[in-house]
Structures are given as C-alpha cells and as structure tokens.
Amino acid sequence: MRDNRIQSVSRAIELLTLIGEHPAGISIGNLTRLSGLHKSTVSRQVLTLIESGAVRRAADQIRVQIDPRFTQRFFAPTNTQTLITTIRPFLELLSRDCGEATGLSIPEVDQVRYIDQVSPDNAVRVRDWTGARFTLHSVAPGKLFLAHRSKEEQDHYLRQPLARYTDNTVVEPNAIRNSFRAIHMEGVSWITDEFTEGISAVAAPIFDQQDTLVAAIAIFGPSFRFPAPGSIESINTLIRDYAERCSKQLQRLAPKETNT
Amino acid sequence: MRDNRIQSVSRAIELLTLIGEHPAGISIGNLTRLSGLHKSTVSRQVLTLIESGAVRRAADQIRVQIDPRFTQRFFAPTNTQTLITTIRPFLELLSRDCGEATGLSIPEVDQVRYIDQVSPDNAVRVRDWTGARFTLHSVAPGKLFLAHRSKEEQDHYLRQPLARYTDNTVVEPNAIRNSFRAIHMEGVSWITDEFTEGISAVAAPIFDQQDTLVAAIAIFGPSFRFPAPGSIESINTLIRDYAERCSKQLQRLAPKETNT
C-alpha cells in the first residue's frame, strides 16, 4: 500500500506557499535554495503555476509572485465577514448623521438576513436584529432586493402566500409589484409599520465590483419620530449617498494589479 | 520535445480554483463532475491539497473548502492597498471629529511614507503629503516608529547625521532618546514646527493581528490653531481611541475560521 499523496502536487503547494510569502516576488534560484528541489524541477513547476494562472512574473520578468486574479477567488470582497468589516464604519457614520439605528443586510434566496447593526444612544430605540431573517416583502431591504430581481423571479416569489405581520403589511402581489417602479426611481425602499407596529425603515442598495446587488444599508427608527415630517427627501438623499460610498468601498477592496 | 507543464500540478490548480469558487464548500462528487476528472483522481488530489494545508474539510466533514490559513499568505491585511482601504473611513471620522487633516503612514526602513490623507474643508489647511517620504526623526509618526524599535536599531539610526529642517527640528540624539519614554507613556508622539514651520502633528500607533506596529494614524494642522490651548490631553485621548479602533479593524480583517 503506497502513500496516496501526489508528490508533485505537494511540491507545487509548497512552492506556491513560498511564493506567497514574498509579495514583492522571488527568483527561481531562491526558490531552489529554500525548497531544496532541483532547479530544473523548480523551473518546470513555476512554469506550470504561471500557465495555470496562479503565479505571474513580476515587472522585472525575473522574479515571480502570486497572481492577484488567483487570490481574488478565495477572498471575495462580498463574503459576509468582509462585508461586515468593510461596511461597519459607514453604519456608524450614518447612524451619527441621522440619529437612528442603521443596519446591514444581505439577500438569502427568499429571505433577508441582518448581519450588522449600529444603534445610537437614544432613550427610545429599536431592538437589535443582527442574525435575524425575515421575508422579503415585509422589510425595506427585502423589497429592495425583490425590486432588483427579474420579472420571473418576482412572479415566483409573489405566487406563494405572503405572511401578514401587521395590519399594514402589504401582501397583495400587484400592490407590491407596483411599488417596484418607485423603488427604482427613488433608489430607496421604505416600509412603515409593515413588519412591526411602530417601526419605519428605509433601505438603499450596495453593489459590488461587478455591479451585483449584494447588500443593503438601512435606517430604522420608531415611527413616531422617524421619518420626521418633511424629511423623507433629505433622508433618501442621505442614505443613497451612503450606499454609493459603500459600493465604492467594495470596489476599492477588490484586489488590484500591484507591480513592484 | 514534450510539453514542459506538469499535468498533475495543472490539475491541482484547476481543482483549487474550483474549490475557491465555493466558499461554503463543495463535495468531491461535484468536483468530479465540474472537472471531468476521474473520481479517484479527484479524491487523491483533494487528499493531497488537504495534507498540504491548502484545503480543509468543512464542518460537515464531507464538503471541502479553502483553508483560511492558506489564503492568509497571499492577502495579508497589512499590505499597503488593504491598509489604505481599511483605515480610510477612520481617517474621515477622525478628521470630522477634530476638524483638522488626518493621515495614514507606514515605516519604510529609516523613513516614513504617507499613504493616505483626509483634509476637511477649512479655509486654512495643510497640504496633501500622500506618497511623500520623510526621515523618521522629523515627523510625528516617524518618532513613534523609532520609539517602538529595539535599542540597537535606535542607536543605529541616531548614529548617522540627522537633517535639520527648521530651527525647531530636534537632531540631538540624546534629546530624541529622552522623548521615547514620554511617547511610550502617552501612547502618542507630537511634533511642533519641527518638520515645517507652522505645522504641528500628533500620531498614534496601529498594530496588526500579531501586535506588530504596522502604521500610524496622525492629525496635523496649522500651529496657530492646532493644538488649541489646553486641548492636548483630549486630543491624545481621541487619537489613541481611533488608533485602537484601527488596530481592532485590522484584526477583524484577518481571515478567520468560518464554519458552514
């Protein structure tokens, strides 16, 4: 019974790891010394790694380094952990600006999941929903996600019976469909007392570097004071501005070509 | 003349890429279907990738996913691009809080490089130094970096002739050495008119997940108004708080165990 590990593959990962420890690049000779393999083996391994897209030649065409496009597959800026980390400072800024709670949520098939929230030190405040999931039609980010889907996907969701949470929950499919145009024109989505009595919320979309809607930033507060009379337009402007800054931040976080 | 590429290594990278595209994990069966390779080949390749540390089994012990420790080598949270992206929101927050310009800088051997800056809309403001390099002893972040080095490294730097930029530049080695204690006790480093006439600055350290000093966050402003009389203590508290938040943010950004 022989070892089931593939020797040449083990060697490749070892070399890949060595290369990864030298972001500015490393020469074939140094790889040969560090790995202890024969130089022609190293040369051929590196050639294979280059042609496979894992490694590229640095600017001097001598040293080699990890190809950023390779690492982009493992550290997508839109995975949940990175989203939370990236957007959290904006939640704090926005919460300070509007004086209400702010939240970050992501679409999960037919639900919304809240993955982060910031609440200011108000005497009367909304509870923390981090980790909770809700149906799309009952919360502001959910209606936003729905509005950005294809008509087929919308019809599929609206065909099933929709739960009613309060007297104000909109469950009539055509009424919901009719709200999509306003959502697209305004760029935001509002709910008032539709999910829970006494809570109003507005959400705006966050796009990733491929212009995919990956999350929503939201403001929520008690309906008796949010939105303040006559303030809807300025709140829309504010939250759209923040959503756009979040989108730009995700784009900045995407790995870039770095020459040395 | 045969192809110089190593077939089994090409296959390994192909499988690694497929696995990387499924952060929640992917089964051997699906890898077999997507790659077109024989199932026993896939099984053996995956075993090799697991034992090499590139891949790990997900929580269900069936699916496999990229091991976060593997990706940590390629996307270190302390590389310059990530630093800028990560800390920028804090620069904006801090600039708003103190009403002056804020900057991010990193140590480069015997110099400081400014890699980002945020300036508020003041009538009188400091210029943008992004991209510029300065000697360690003449700027607030530089004295901070120096204070955190070993005594041998400090002696080495202070042994060379130190350039004087203004009448206020401190170039006497013992005077500089004597400032390190205060820097350590206060946790911040101040300069006043030492680099350029009319500019004062304070800097605080940013540590990475291994508690290595990797950058400094700074506030600078025109000396006639910064620091305002009697405000040094509150500014120290403010910038230390921000530096600590930056440090925590870097730690959060470090890849973590993510089970599904």
Place this chain on the structure above:
DNA sequence: TCGATTGTCTCGCATTGTGCAACTGTCTCA
C-alpha cells in the same frame, strides 16, 4: 430489502515527472 450514490482504497500499466547535463545569456573581474 434493494438500488443508487458517494468516497476511499488496491492494483497494475504506461505515462509522466524527475535529475543530469548541455546550452544560452548576463555579469563581474583581472
């Protein structure tokens, strides 16, 4: 219970990965 599916392991063949050595190009020094 049976059949389908999944993943691991053994086996033996022949292809493939390897180290040796030659070669080319570049750089340094006498």
Place this chain on the structure above:
DNA sequence: TGAGACAGTTGCACAATGCGAGACAATCGA
C-alpha cells in the same frame, strides 16, 4: 578582452509515480 561564475531553460532517458478501473463499505431513500 576573455575567462569564469551564475541563473534559468531545455532535451533526454529511466523508473517512479500518477492514473483509471474496479472493488468495497457506508448511507440514504423508495
């Protein structure tokens, strides 16, 4: 200027290794 050292690539031939087929065990659903 020429010689030598060094770095990296390439051809060659051997045998070790990677491979696919098939067997097997475990799990799940009808």
